[in-house]
Amino acid sequence: MPRATVDITPAGQRPDEDPSLAVRNNGGAEPSTEPAPAGRREALLVLSFGGPEGHDDVMPFLENVTRGRGIPRERLEEVAEHYHHFGGVSPINDQNKALIAAVEKELAAAGIDLPVYWGNRNWAPYVEDTWAQLAEDGIEHVYVFATSAYASFSGCRQYHEDIARARVSYGGGPTAEKLPHYFDTPGFVQANADALAAALASLPEDVRSTARLVATAHSIPDSMAAVAGPDGHAYEAELLAAAERVVAEAAPGRPFDLVWQSRSGPPSVPWLEPDVNDHLRALAAAGEHAVVLFPVGFISDHLEVIWDLDNEARETAEEVGLAFARAATAGTHPAFVESVRMLLQERRAGGLPRLGTNCPASCCFVPPRPARPASS
Incomplete structure (x- = not known):
């Protein structure tokens, strides 16, 4: 299943020019400093990297991950062997399911009635498909929790791009804002x-x-x-x-x-x-x-x-x-799950959006590599 390829930058605009990805994903407005409007149908989206579910998925998944990056085929085959060692199944999928279940329980315990969805960049469930489901379910605004706590193109900006790609692929759908970096929560x-x-x-x-x-x-x-x-x-x-x-x-x-x-x-x-x-x-x-x-x-x-x-x-x-x-990673540690809920509440309450939510247009932008000359 190849990942969808669409142009997410409006005609006549450079990717590092205003309006930023954060503004475009929010329907043309900067993420609000005001509390979420009453009655708006909202959801939380856990947005992740994705991973194969069996041996036959491994190479197509790695091709999705590395498309356009010039990674040698031999390196892909080497990494593929790591996945095959575990039956061709990435543990990230079950880990995301466990995190979502823990977050749903945390939200319910706090009296927050908000559905939680899951979408990926590089494998099913693709974020484009999840976005279509969000729209069909009548969701008007999405808070996006990315499974990366840090700044960088791959750690933050690319998640903004994932949202933009999903919105362009669907032709709109809900507005969205990514939750801020959480390395210091x-x-x-x-x-x-x-x-x-x-x-x-x-x-x-x-x-x-x-x-x-x-x-x-x-x-x-x-x-x-x-x-x-x-x-x-x-x-x-x-x-x-x-x-x-x-x-x-x-x-x-x-x-x-x-x-x-x-x-x-x-x-x-x-x-x-x-x-x-x-x-x-x-x-x-x-x-x-x-x-x-x-x-x-x-x-x-x-x-x-x-x-x-x-x-x-x-x-x-x-x-x-x-x-x-x-040492283990944060996983579904109760304190980490609580921090996801607190990040969500922070944005719903309004206030000045932090880095990761309202990123400048040029933030973490890496210019695309020049195309390789065609061989004669």
């Missing part, structure tokens, strides 16, 4: 801090107090990092801020490192470094004896966590003699 921090504390406790007692703490996040191209957020480099800054809060809560005063994982681009394109495996080797060479990885850049234990960390990084740690533990 108390619930997200608490969930990660509890997981880090549990991972530390799992280490042998003789290395527990000296184990090196290492935060991980998905690497992105340097060029993408440079334009993340209104002033650039917000991806790294937000990750550092989140990791600092998590460590302050779980292991006050302990030093930590922020490193990168799961890069997928060609070697000729510089991405954020160091890679987690290189960093583990450097730690061992420097005399460290134990490490705890906490993947603060992710919200669930999907494939890039359970393969890239639980398999590859663990093997590297074993090779260099490091005791190893990996």
Whole structure:
């Protein structure tokens, strides 16, 4: 099932010009500072990356993910083997279903009567199909919770583009606003801090107090990092801020490192470094004896966590003699689920929209690559 390809930029406008994606997705108006109008039919949409559901889905899914990025076929085949190791099924789908069920329960307990929908960028249920369902159900306005807590093209702007693509594909439908970045919300921090504390406790007692703490996040191209957020480099800054809060809560005063994982681009394109495996080797060479990885850049234990960390990084740690533990992601931790509800309530109550909701037109914009010349 190939992902739909539509032009989401109005004729005569550049993608980084006003009106911004946030304004266009909200029907031409900036996200409101006023409370949600009484009687408006609203919904919450959990918008995610998507993942295959079986062996036959794997390569078409990866082609959706990488379309237009020039990723070599050999790299796709290598990543496909990671999915095949787990039966061709990405764990992200069941994790999203579990998160939605937990959020529905949280909303009901708080007396919030709001339906929750699910849509994906790269696999079924595609956001375009979910959008059509929202419109058919009479929903007038959608609050979008993206399964990424941070700034960057892939972590924020692309979710705005997903909404725009769904609206263009349908020919309108509900207005929408994306919920803000949530890397620093108390619930997200608490969930990660509890997981880090549990991972530390799992280490042998003789290395527990000296184990090196290492935060991980998905690497992105340097060029993408440079334009993340209104002033650039917000991806790294937000990750550092989140990791600092998590460590302050779980292991006050302990030093930590922020490193990168799961890069997928060609070697000729510089991405954020160091890679987690290189960093583990450097730690061992420097005399460290134990490490705890906490993947603060992710919200669930999907494939890039359970393969890239639980398999590859663990093997590297074993090779260099490091005791190893990996903290869980936020998942359906009650504090994190509560934070989703609080983000929703924040926007429904009005007030100044934060970054992630009312992003400037040029925010996180990465110019498209020039087309490759045709071969003769």
